[in-house]
Amino acid sequence: MTEIDVKQRILAANESAAQDLRARWRRTLVVNLISSPGSGKTTLLESTIERLRDEYRLGAIDGDIATERDANRLRRHGIPAHQILTGGACHLDARQVAQALEQTPMDVDILFIENVGNLICPTSYDLGEDFKVVLLSVTEGDDKPFKYPAIFAKAEVTLITKMDLLQHVNFKLADVRRQVATLRPDGLLLETSAIGGEGLADWCQLLRERLDAKRGVKA
Amino acid sequence: MTEIDVKQRILAANESAAQDLRARWRRTLVVNLISSPGSGKTTLLESTIERLRDEYRLGAIDGDIATERDANRLRRHGIPAHQILTGGACHLDARQVAQALEQTPMDVDILFIENVGNLICPTSYDLGEDFKVVLLSVTEGDDKPFKYPAIFAKAEVTLITKMDLLQHVNFKLADVRRQVATLRPDGLLLETSAIGGEGLADWCQLLRERLDAKRGVKA
Numbered sequence: 001m002t003e004i005d006v007k008q009r010i011l012a013a014n015e016s017a018a019q020d021l022r023a024r025w026r027r028t029l030v031v032n033l034i035s036s037p038g039s040g041k042t043t044l045l046e047s048t049i050e051r052l053r054d055e056y057r058l059g060a061i062d063g064d065i066a067t068e069r070d071a072n073r074l075r076r077h078g079i080p081a082h083q084i085l086t087g088g089a090c091h092l093d094a095r096q097v098a099q100a101l102e103q104t105p106m107d108v109d110i111l112f113i114e115n116v117g118n119l120i121c122p123t124s125y126d127l128g129e130d131f132k133v134v135l136l137s138v139t140e141g142d143d144k145p146f147k148y149p150a151i152f153a154k155a156e157v158t159l160i161t162k163m164d165l166l167q168h169v170n171f172k173l174a175d176v177r178r179q180v181a182t183l184r185p186d187g188l189l190l191e192t193s194a195i196g197g198e199g200l201a202d203w204c205q206l207l208r209e210r211l212d213a214k215r216g217v218k219a
Numbered sequence: 220m221t222e223i224d225v226k227q228r229i230l231a232a233n234e235s236a237a238q239d240l241r242a243r244w245r246r247t248l249v250v251n252l253i254s255s256p257g258s259g260k261t262t263l264l265e266s267t268i269e270r271l272r273d274e275y276r277l278g279a280i281d282g283d284i285a286t287e288r289d290a291n292r293l294r295r296h297g298i299p300a301h302q303i304l305t306g307g308a309c310h311l312d313a314r315q316v317a318q319a320l321e322q323t324p325m326d327v328d329i330l331f332i333e334n335v336g337n338l339i340c341p342t343s344y345d346l347g348e349d350f351k352v353v354l355l356s357v358t359e360g361d362d363k364p365f366k367y368p369a370i371f372a373k374a375e376v377t378l379i380t381k382m383d384l385l386q387h388v389n390f391k392l393a394d395v396r397r398q399v400a401t402l403r404p405d406g407l408l409l410e411t412s413a414i415g416g417e418g419l420a421d422w423c424q425l426l427r428e429r430l431d432a433k434r435g436v437k438a
Binding site for chain 2: 003006010036037038064065066067069088090116117118119120121137139140141143144146147148149150162165168169
């Protein structure tokens with residue numbers, strides 16, 4: 001069996017597990033958050049939880065190579081959070097998510113899956129989510145969408161994060177918008193700052209609308 | 220053949236190619252730079268080239284999934300730079316480096332290999348380098364060494380980058396120093412800013428000393 005055969009088998013097994021998850025989540029909105037390490041996934045979730053926890057039952061699954069740190073941060077905001085430790089693996093797969101749910105059942109309205117910090121490998125693995133979100137912080141530079149095109153093409157939503165630092169760095173928003181529009185013409189891009197609060201109302205409104213749409217609630 | 224068998228075969232083949240490279244580089248210092256996307260590898264190299272190019276013959280190999288952008292940036296500083304496009308692969312391997320050198324022979328004193336932006340996957344692949352350098356920018360957060368322990372244990376040198384932004388973020392240098400010292404007790408950590416120039420003299424001096432030591436020049 002070649003390396004490519006093995007990869008295809010792994011992805012096929014993952015797809016089957018992802019479909020099982022999707023079938024289970026008929027009334028739960030599931031969001032798969034992907035970014036480089038340190039782009040602000042956990043900080044975004046902390047702010048999101050604060051804004052939505054009185055309105056919805058929220059839960060989180062965190063993927064990391066090591067440390068329970070991220071799940072602990074989210075638990076402090078009063079939601080169930082399950083930490084998956086991958087050991088050395090560079091992405092989450094659907095079977096890990098299914099196992100996490102066996103250990104920590106989550107009967108929630110919105111489930112956030114915070115993937116391992118990696119702009120490349122998580123892209124290929126369907127976790128049964130409703131949509132992928134890619135985060136790009138302004139401190140990472142404005143050349144990233146074309147350098148990592150797969151995730152920016154697959155993610156329905158691009159969140160520019162750390163907008164509060166924009167004044168201190170050379171980051172051309174218009175360039176990033178152009179790249180993302182090329183890779184994902186029907187995608188949505190939001191400019192956010194978890195510290196300043198910019199864009200978070202729009203982000204939370206997007207989650208509300210997507211959950212309503214999934215449940216067949218008319219706007 | 221299982222997934223693990225395949226991975227072991229791949230790493231064994233890589234190790235053999237890396238040893239061939241190492242045998243070839245008896246008088247060239249080779250540095251393998253690894254970090255998250257946007258930690259400042261290319262910017263560090265631009266500043267390094269400016270400081271060392273009158274003293275040494277320098278060359279670079281850049282790994283990216285897509286775009287020739289990084290190699291183009293380095294060529295503008297007057298050094299040969301070969302761009303490896305991995306297509307979708309999340310790391311460089313030694314055979315790709317050997318092929319790059321066939322296409323762009325580099326008879327240089329110091330060769331920089333700028334790996335694909337990824338804090339995880341490049342860690343396992345020996346490229347025949349003298350040592351690995353991991354970059355961590357202050358905007359990525361001070362929890363990263365323990366969250367991505369393998370690379371901070373394998374890298375002889377940790378470069379904290381973007382020190383000019385330290386005043387704008389919550390990044391505890393002492394915490395990072397402690398984590399790195401735990402993972403790599405004999406490692407060296409330098410605080411740098413490619414914009415402000417902080418730490419670059421020490422970084423360049425380290426390169427001089429390592430090249431001299433490799434060539435048997437007495438200090």
